[in-house]
Amino acid sequence: MIRMLAFVISVLVCGPTLAQPAPFDMTGERPAEERAPVQPPARPGQTDRQADDAATPPAEQPIAFRRHIIPFSTLSLTGEFDERTWSVYxxxxxxxAGNTLTFAYQNAIVVAPEASVLSVIVNGRLIGEGPVRATEAPQxxxxxxxxxxLRAGSNEVRFRVHQRHRTDCTIQSTYELWTEIPSETAFIEFAGRDAGRLSTIDDIRATGNNGDGRxxxxxVMPALNQPSRTGTVMRLAQGLALLGHMPAQSVLVTENMPVLGQPGELTVLAGTVSELAPLLPxxxxxxxxxxxxxxxxxxxxxxxxLVLTGPDWSAVEAAIEEVTKITERPSxxxxxxxxxxxxxxxQPPLFVSAKTLRFSELGVTTAEFSGRRFRTPFSVSLPSDFYAGAYGEATILLDAAYTEAVRSGSRIDIYVNGNIASTVPLGSASGRFVRHLPISVTLRHFRPGPNLIELEAALLTEADSVCAPGTTASTEARFALFDTSEFRMPDFARIGLRPNLDAMSGVGYPYRADAGPVALYLDRRDTETLSAAATFVSRLALAGESLAQIERIAxxxxxxxxxxxxxxxxxQLPDSVLTQVGIDASVKVSWGSAPDTVSRTVTQTAFDEWRARLRGGGWRMPIANIEDWMRETFGISLTSLTITPGKESIFAPLxxxxxxxxxxxxxxGTATWTVVTSxxxxxxxxxxSAIADITRWNQLSGHIATFEPLNELVRTIPARQFxxxxxxxxxxxxYRLIGANWLSTNVLLYALLLVGLAILLGISTAGLLGKLGRRL
Incomplete structure (x- = not known):
């Protein structure tokens, strides 16, 4: 009886606990090969250790040196699948001495950790991966x-993420998925203090970047006030930039020693022995x-x-040549x-004429995808004299397959430099295997230099429409892209344009070694102006991958x-120069004289409101709506419906x-002038320094560009006359290709020519029929 009573009591006490439902778990929706053991969520700042190869070194082992590895301020991986690859020298x-790779990450709260994984690959080898689960604080x-x-020289680093939404199955929900890694948290730690030593000129490539990706x-040049040395400083800055070859480089020219030991910085002392004696023991x-x-x-x-010195200045110049000669490329x-x-x-291949490359040659691999939005990028480059944006079309010959689950409304979108360039519908009742499906890609958004092309497949299925529990992370592939697909670039017109900031930012045109010496005018020789000039010149050298000969003029x-x-x-700039490039010289005193940033913002807001009010009121509104429709539908604006190009208006910066x-x-009209001013x-x-960042530098285009630091905005004005x-x-x-693009730009003149040719054909036909035809 006592045993029976004890059994009843134990059942009454433990029953509610045993009857509790299991917590919601989506592990079963993830592919078996990607499943990771269930781990307790990490506390903020806690290290996430994965297997034996993910263990951090013991605390008693001091790490004397580390290198930041992400060349941007923040690495952002978005969507259901994303990856980014670059190299570290x-x-x-x-x-x-490479010991460990460390980083901190944070992700969107809608990312399902049990179905999402973040992987790190170095030199083709997976060094670690784990679930994406840092929603509340960085881990x-x-x-x-x-x-x-690791190896001496370039090392390939790749961060890759697979992400799934917690509850939503729509294509729109995939835009809510993101994982970010701040540059300051990602680094390689090296055992021993000597890992930070640089011993050869080639080691300049290992300067790296700081926690902001810069x-x-x-x-440091003590005799900086001598004008004859400006050209040498600019040449040294170009050589350093080409060796460093980082996406956000700047140059500080000074007479005094800066703070040493900062990450992502290299100090170079250039001067004679007597000039450097006070700076070096x-x-x-x-x-x-x-x-x-x-x-x-x-x-x-x-x-x-890095010390560049000698008994006299000619010896110093010879030492500087030891740095620059490594970067010289025959023209x-x-x-x-x-x-x-x-x-x-x-790296993007350079197309100078008609050419076809397979996706495998462009770095795109065969991939199978089970999600809703698949996106894969590749890059191609174009020369400085590319001139086909108004009429040309490239072609993607797509090899792909999709299952019968993909329904009508699905599509393939092609983006060029962030702009939609083409759309092709998908979807059938029985699935389809497509072989070399031609997709036309307009060349309107292409520019000289590198161009990023992204292929995106937006896939709709009935299962996603229902979005039943347990189906948001299906592992069955519904779409496949094959690396046998091809990108075909047609023949395009080749002729340079002046002005053309696109070509300058893309490939350094025309400030390159093969274009002869470049005249440099500086309003004064203070350290700020010299530093700005050295940064700008070095950025041009990086774009053109060549050393330009710089000659200072008075x-x-x-x-x-x-x-x-x-x-x-x-x-301080001459009025004649400002007028020549289209800048209003009267703003010399007024530009930048606003009392504070708030008033500037209010002024700009009022300006935009009045412009919108005047543009949308009265009889102008229908015209504005028609112009917007023509621009969005046909890429035609009212400014293009002119016979002669409009005059360049005088520009006054905000x-x-x-x-x-x-x-x-x-x-x-025989050379190019470029003005850089503040x-x-x-x-x-x-x-x-800000515009030299590759993300902003690639936005320069047209005739004039301005940079607004408050909102990180680059504004551009296209050239009306060139x-x-x-x-x-x-x-x-x-010449035929040039004429085709020019006539496509000048639509009204093209239409008048067609009408004129039609009239001429009618008159000539009537004349021939009058002489040769049968009379009734």
């Missing part, structure tokens, strides 16, 4: 690097007798210093790719027929802008 010492992951993984070269061996280009280590900070050797490896891999009269750069604060870049032909030298240095600059040998085929 390591010295032999760093490759041997840190640290993966042990195998001893033989790189800076500090050029001891000179490198042999510096008093010959030119020396070598690294020394600062005793206090342990930071490497008669054409490029076959544009170098983007430090921020995007694979007045615009010395320019002659050379391409020229005018860099300085607006109040107070919100702190940097202005304008380009035009010289008075003789209200003050300090704003000039800051503005050029000049053709022949770049190819005369060819009837090229």
């Amino acid at each position: 390591l010295t032999p010492g760093q490759a041997a 840190t992951r640290s993966y042990k690097l195998p001893p033989d993984l 790189t800076r070269f500090n050029i 001891s000179m490198p061996d042999g510096a008093s007798a010959t030119s020396v280009a070598t690294f020394v280590q600062d005793e206090a900070s342990g930071a490497p210093l 008669d050797v054409p490029r076959d790719v544009i170098n983007t490896e430090r921020w995007r891999l694979p 007045t615009p009269l010395e320019v002659g027929d050379r391409n020229a750069l005018f860099i300085g604060a607006l109040p 107070d919100a802008a702190t940097l202005l870049i304008a380009q035009a032909a010289n008075p003789a 209200p003050t030298p300090k704003l000039l240095e800051e503005g050029v 000049e053709f600059v022949p770049t190819q040998a005369p060819s009837l085929w090229n």
